[in-house]
Amino acid sequence: MLMPHPAVLRRLVDEYQALTKTAGAAGAEPATRSTREQDLAYTLCVSTGTRDVVDALETARRWLAAAAVPPEQQTGPGTHVLV
Numbered sequence: 001m002l003m004p005h006p007a008v009l010r011r012l013v014d015e016y017q018a019l020t021k022t023a024g025a026a027g028a029e030p031a032t033r034s035t036r037e038q039d040l041a042y043t044l045c046v047s048t049g050t051r052d053v054v055d056a057l058e059t060a061r062r063w064l065a066a067a068a069v070p071p072e073q074q075t076g077p078g079t080h081v082l083v
Contacts, residue, residue: 004047006067012047013060016040 004012019037033041044056048063 001049003063006064009060010038010045012044013057013064016044016053016057059077 016037019040021032041053041056044053044060045051048056048059050056050059
């Protein structure tokens, strides 16, 4: 399975959470989710190979945590660390 780039996945998660937080604060019903929120939920599901946005967010968080490798472990042939 192809995995999305961590930066793209982070942007999707952040934007989805911002939209749902705003909608929740405004008292919006789940049935009246914005088109953008629905699009983000769909994209998160497709990107993570899941069928439910809750599962997609959980999977995305796991993948993002795994992708957060400390800089000292990222060095290798052809890798440059700017200090």
